[in-house]
Amino acid sequence: MKSTFKVLFFLKRDKKKSDGTMPIMCRITIDGQMSRFGTKLSVNPNLWDVNTSAVLGRTKEAAEINTFLDTIKTSIYNVYHDLLIRENNVTPDRVKNIFLGLEVKNQTVLELYQRHIDDIAMLVGISRSKSTLQKYEVARKHMASFIKEYYNVSDISLKEVTHSFLRNFEVYLMTSCGCKENTTAKFLQRFRTIILFAKNNGWITVDPFTNYKIKFKKVDRGYLTQEQIEVIMKKQFSTERLERVRDIFVFCCYTGLSYIDVKNLSEENIRNSFDEKLWIMGKRIKTGTSYNIPLLETPKQIIEKYKGQLSDNKVLPVPSNQKLNEYLKEIGAICGIDKELTFHTARHTFAVTIMLDNGSTMETLSNVMGHRNIKNTQIYGKITQRRVYNEMIVIENKIDNYSKMII
Structure with missing residues (x-):
């Protein structure tokens, strides 16, 4: 239903002043609801035209009052239309209060x-x-x-x-x-x-999310086993673009760097640490959190492969994230990997296969991955067959030793 809106000026005849003039009032009507206020103007009632809501005559005073009333009307129309395009429920009181400066315009x-x-x-x-x-x-x-x-x-x-x-x-x-x-x-x-x-900031008093539950579906974060990593590493590719993407992917399987961090990785990030060995040191671009990653032999060889070939002291030839993921799908198909390969798979692989499967604690993994909160790290704490096997071997040895002692 179309909203009805009207602005009308009238005299407040029960408030006649000592000089014989009467205050000019403004009334705003929206869908039958009304709100009014004084314009701070007054006029001789004999000069007021009820039909046109204006002052009669061509005097300077009449012209000034009529011009001022037109300005008020235009401003009120602007307030109304501004509210109308942003809100469903526009009342005359809201229009009046915003026009008079009694209400700060609602944040949208x-x-x-x-x-x-x-x-x-x-x-x-x-x-x-x-x-x-x-x-x-x-x-x-x-x-x-x-x-x-x-x-x-x-x-x-x-x-x-x-x-x-x-x-x-x-x-x-x-x-x-x-x-x-x-x-x-x-x-x-x-x-x-x-x-x-x-x-x-006090713009609203009630949080609509208070009783609203944001629901996340638990998903299995894909990762590669050590055997699958080796299949990709040993594969000979016919094109340079696939070889480069393979190298970048494997590099991140052994370092856990995210796409944006490996793209921005420079030679300045590769430096000797307390053990006189090379480490990758920097801050995650996403969170600003520091990370310190020992450089294992495989990623070290990949760095050497591209050393001196790139501009701006960059370490690896990283294409766009879109292209990278597109080529990884191709690599997965060529290598017979029955998992969807994305670049983030490398980070998951590092967390689960390289770190946790080889005995890393959550605290160490959190530090290496540059997480601000260990809760972010705990999502990788899944049980894999390799971890079960490794722990069962330890248990088996302890049981065997105990049995020998009894016998």
Whole structure:
């Protein structure tokens, strides 16, 4: 149903002043609801035209009053239309209060998203990564599309974000956007960051996420066994591009570096440590957390293979993440690996196969991987057949020794 909106000026005839003039009032009407306020102007009632809501005559005073009333009317219309495109429920009191400066204009979802994005953009390369910026930009884009599709407005007030709004957004992400459960949960997490920022600044008093559970589906993080790593290492590839991608992938299987960290890896990050051996030392671009990784023989050989061939003191010829993952699928097919190979598989492989299967503690793994919280490391604490075998061998030896002592 179309909203009815009207601005009318009238005289307050029960408040006649000593000079015979009467105050000019303004009334705002929206769908039958009314709100009024004084314009701080007054006029002789004999000069007031009820039909046009204006002062009669061509005097300077009449012109000035009529011009001022026109300005008020235009400003009120602007406030109303600005609210109308952002909110579903616009009342005459809200329009009046914003016009009079009694109410600060409501913060809106997309405005606050953009503010957060602008803040991240300024911190890229300092404490935030470019990938984080891109994730929030995509999140804002999805939110803008959702608000337009579900509410038919270009933006919406933070005060209109309810439990129902969150549920509708979740459904939209999984249907219209085709997002999987965990991807949807990530978008909801980013939106919760925006909501918490608003609550901490006093722009909203109630957190709509209070009774809303963001649901993550437990997934099996893919990793390669030692045997599968060796198959890839020994494979002879017919093209240089696949050989290079294989080298980068294997390098990260033995170092645990993420894509952005290995892409930015320079010769300055390779240095001698307390043991006079080479280590990889740096800070994760994503979190700013330091990492110190002993350089094992396999990644050391890969570094030597490309030494002096690259510009800017870079260590490895790393292509775009998209190309890298595309070529890894090709490598997986050629090598007969029945797992989906992505670049992050290398980081998982390092955590499980190289570190945990060989007796690393969670604390050591957390430090090497540059995690800020050991909870992030514990997701790799899965039980593999190799770990069961290694631990059973130890148990078997202890039992055998105990049996010999008895006998």
